[in-house]
């Protein structure tokens with residue numbers, strides 16, 4: 001059983017979400033299916049469908065004067081079960097650091113959500129030979145104490161680029177994350193791979209040890225692209 005999560009980023013419409021949720025109801029799979037649409041499309045409709053819903057960001061604060069932000073309790077109230085935190089685009093365009101990501105993940109857990117915590121290296125960090133250091137410190141610094149989380153390893157240079165690391169590189173990253181989580185006493189935490197996952201590489205990627213599923217961006221927007229990823233593995 002794998003976890004297949006779709007990150008719609010700032011794309012989609014309520015009608016497209018309804019179509020996707022209905023299409024996923026008919027998929028022959030035991031895999032966990034998650035769709036993370038923009039905030040305004042989160043709705044209690046998740047409860048009536050097989051796929052779960054998630055948000056793409058959450059405030060670290062409970063309530064108050066934080067214009068534009070959305071609290072974890074508000075997200076949970078929509079029926080959503082998950083929230084992506086620390087996505088590369090949040091780090092890049094909103095300056096989110098590992099400390100911010102940890103606070104957001106803690107807020108999510110406190111509201112009963114499962115945070116999908118993203119870690120991964122930039123191209124500059126990769127070129128500087130820092131990939132493993134960035135991954136390990138990301139896991140250690142972003143995962144709060146207590147509560148279930150999901151980790152997503154997303155090499156930031158490969159997101160939306162049609163590029164993926166080699167099989168050996170993905171294997172090494174996931175092995176390091178698994179060992180790090182073990183030393184933190186949470187060795188059963190699922191680890192997803194994300195960045196340029198498509199129908200034609202999903203099965204291969206999910207056959208790598210410690211790859212418990214995928215976080216999919218562009219190929220999660222249409223059922224015709226997303227469903228083959230889900231059905232590519234049992």
Ligand code: PGA
Pocket residue numbers: 007154158159160161162194195196197215216217218219
């Ligand atoms: P991509 O995005 O699949 O379009 O590369 C992945 C992500 O940003 O989570």
